[in-house]
Amino acid sequence: MYKFEKSFYSKTSMYSFGVVLILFFSMWVSTSKFVHIDMALLGYAISSAIFAIGLTIRMSFWMWRKATNRVAKRSVNNLFNKERLKRNSKAIVITFIDNIVLQKFIFQRSLYRGIQHFMISWGCIISFGITFGLTFGWMRFDLIDPETYQIIVFNVPTMKMAAHGLFAEIVYNGLNIGAIMVLIGAAMALYRRITNYDVKVTQRFEFDILPLLILLAVTVTGLILTVLYTFLDGWMHHYMSLIHQVTVIVMLVYFPFGKLFHVPIRPLATAVPMSYQEVVKVDTKACKSCGQPYSNEDQIADVQAILKSQNFDLQLSDGTYLSDYCTGCRRRMRAMKQMNLEAPKGNPYGPVSTNNGIHISGFSKKRSEDFYGIDQDSKEETENEPVSR
Amino acid sequence: MNKIMYLEFERCIGCRACQAACRECGDHDAKERNYVEYVDFTESRQTFPMLCMQCKDPACARVCPANAIQITEEGVVLSAMEEKCIGCRNCTFGCPFGIPKFDFETNKMYKCDMCYDRTRHDIAPMCASVCPSDAIRFIDFDEMQQLRRKRTQMNLVEGKKPQEGNKWDYVPEFFGVYTDSQS
Ligand code: SF4
Ligand code: SF4
Numbered sequence: 001m002y003k004f005e006k007s008f009y010s011k012t013s014m015y016s017f018g019v020v021l022i023l024f025f026s027m028w029v030s031t032s033k034f035v036h037i038d039m040a041l042l043g044y045a046i047s048s049a050i051f052a053i054g055l056t057i058r059m060s061f062w063m064w065r066k067a068t069n070r071v072a073k074r075s076v077n078n079l080f081n082k083e084r085l086k087r088n089s090k091a092i093v094i095t096f097i098d099n100i101v102l103q104k105f106i107f108q109r110s111l112y113r114g115i116q117h118f119m120i121s122w123g124c125i126i127s128f129g130i131t132f133g134l135t136f137g138w139m140r141f142d143l144i145d146p147e148t149y150q151i152i153v154f155n156v157p158t159m160k161m162a163a164h165g166l167f168a169e170i171v172y173n174g175l176n177i178g179a180i181m182v183l184i185g186a187a188m189a190l191y192r193r194i195t196n197y198d199v200k201v202t203q204r205f206e207f208d209i210l211p212l213l214i215l216l217a218v219t220v221t222g223l224i225l226t227v228l229y230t231f232l233d234g235w236m237h238h239y240m241s242l243i244h245q246v247t248v249i250v251m252l253v254y255f256p257f258g259k260l261f262h263v264p265i266r267p268l269a270t271a272v273p274m275s276y277q278e279v280v281k282v283d284t285k286a287c288k289s290c291g292q293p294y295s296n297e298d299q300i301a302d303v304q305a306i307l308k309s310q311n312f313d314l315q316l317s318d319g320t321y322l323s324d325y326c327t328g329c330r331r332r333m334r335a336m337k338q339m340n341l342e343a344p345k346g347n348p349y350g351p352v353s354t355n356n357g358i359h360i361s362g363f364s365k366k367r368s369e370d371f372y373g374i375d376q377d378s379k380e381e382t383e384n385e386p387v388s389r
Numbered sequence: 390m391n392k393i394m395y396l397e398f399e400r401c402i403g404c405r406a407c408q409a410a411c412r413e414c415g416d417h418d419a420k421e422r423n424y425v426e427y428v429d430f431t432e433s434r435q436t437f438p439m440l441c442m443q444c445k446d447p448a449c450a451r452v453c454p455a456n457a458i459q460i461t462e463e464g465v466v467l468s469a470m471e472e473k474c475i476g477c478r479n480c481t482f483g484c485p486f487g488i489p490k491f492d493f494e495t496n497k498m499y500k501c502d503m504c505y506d507r508t509r510h511d512i513a514p515m516c517a518s519v520c521p522s523d524a525i526r527f528i529d530f531d532e533m534q535q536l537r538r539k540r541t542q543m544n545l546v547e548g549k550k551p552q553e554g555n556k557w558d559y560v561p562e563f564f565g566v567y568t569d570s571q572s
Contacts, residue, residue: 065456068455071477071479105494109495197415200506201502201506202467202502202505259472262470265475266475271454272476276477299478299482300482302479303452306452306479307451314448314485323482325487327481327487327488328426331424331426332428334439335426335428335437336428336429338398
């Protein structure tokens with residue numbers, strides 16, 4: 001295995017290779033050895049493969065982060081723990097329905113935002129499903145007699161439908177329905193981004209607005225395409241389909257690297273009820289100082305391990321860590337230390353003490369002068385992973 | 390931006406004007422992000438204001454599994470990106486000072502962002518602009534240095550000299566966002 005890994009440039013490229021291999025294989029199976037491949041969709045297929053590679057690269061880098069890795073590892077371990085079966089299944093089902101299907105928390109933010117996000121996300125899920133299904137040949141329609149189509153999924157014939165039935169119309173128009181949903185949602189989002197002063201505080205054009213414009217470009221060109229061949233006999237159809245293809249390719253290539261990347265990381269939200277706080281707002285671990293419950297044993301263990309692995313020195317003189325205390329006590333500790341109020345041992349006549357025993361660059365007793373040397377500094381930088389900026 | 394948030398806990402009179410102001414700030418959704426708390430209620434009525442330190446290497450961002458906490462080019466540590474945050478509260482427990490707050494209903498982590506829309510243009514944050522006792526100030530780097538020196542002198546007058554091992558004890562707390570360039 002190790003040797004196999006070494007034959008690649010990096011782990012990430014190994015994973016990408018695997019993903020492309022799986023895609024290729026699934027295509028091979030579902031098009032019965034490429035007999036039924038739709039050559040018109042080849043451009044989409046290639047950009048979808050690039051999309052898959054980009055996603056793999058981003059996911060592996062994300063998983064490599066110490067915090068993500070630790071949380072994900074604990075969740076995976078818990079997932080295969082038989083004693084937790086009930087808790088796990090409950091956590092997965094509830095998170096899936098509340099967070100992904102219904103997106104309740106976004107509706108809590110406001111009805112407008114809820115509708116807007118619901119439209120974009122479900123529109124995208126429908127369109128992506130159909131696009132990938134057709135380009136990789138996972139799904140195709142075969143005419144078995146002049147009145148009936150059969151849907152073939154992974155080269156396995158499934159249900160039949162009347163060629164002009166209601167269901168068939170919905171299936172044919174799936175992409176249009178998805179596009180209209182995204183169009184409504186993205187337009188709502190764009191309007192909010194432009195008019196709302198609150199969102200302007202931290203919004204950045206390339207991060208928050210560009211993806212909306214890309215989504216709009218894809219949906220608008222796609223819908224124009226439909227209009228062209230249903231009402232105008234396919235006039236300019238060829239050019240439009242080319243333009244549409246370009247917008248889709250831009251979106252697929254952009255997807256893993258911009259705001260849309262929040263979609264694949266969302267499932268990690270199950271880690272919260274699964275490994276940390278089981279019931280919302282019910283804490284189980286008591287604060288070392290005031291005894292109030294403020295967190296959960298496993299979570300604090302994880303937080304401490306993550307901080308330790310990144311050289312944060314947050315241990316107090318009595319051996320406890322700052323994260324062993326509730327947030328209120330932590331704030332009080334800092335203020336008392338700083339005002340030299342830490343009775344009874346502190347010397348009330350001593351100098352105004354501003355050192356709270358917590359390492360803050362420049363204010364810690366624990367760091368010697370040479371720590372601030374240039375070479376040392378740059379060494380620190382390379383040892384730590386970069387924070388997103 | 391070359392301004393410093395300068396805190397002097399002893400000056401706090403507990404009026405909570407800073408919290409009221411914080412609620413009014415853009416994008417704060419009428420929820421305050423700073424704290425005014427009693428040092429020890431059984432001993433005295435002394436309160437202290439507490440804000441985010443805008444750490445250079447923020448523990449909150451390092452423990453976030455979703456990589457949701459971003460740092461702006463000016464060095465302000467922002468609230469979690471709403472679309473990425475998975476609501477685990479690691480940031481709250483990882484922060485040495487217990488700053489990030491979490492809203493379970495809307496799944497939003499929110500923390501002091503130094504009123505980014507104001508400080509970005511060198512306008513004092515809401516809390517500093519309303520504090521009647523100057524416990525929170527938004528001042529120039531040079532002024533901050535002067536205040537620090539004064540505090541050190543105060544100690545010297547009392548006959549105590551800083552030594553190599555404890556000279557940092559003579560320097561009052563300051564923090565904020567500043568770059569070395571004089572822009
Ligand atoms: S929230 Fe805490 S860890 Fe994060 S920047 Fe502020 S003080 Fe630092
Ligand atoms: S609550 Fe959100 S911002 Fe805080 S650590 Fe968890 S994912 Fe990151």
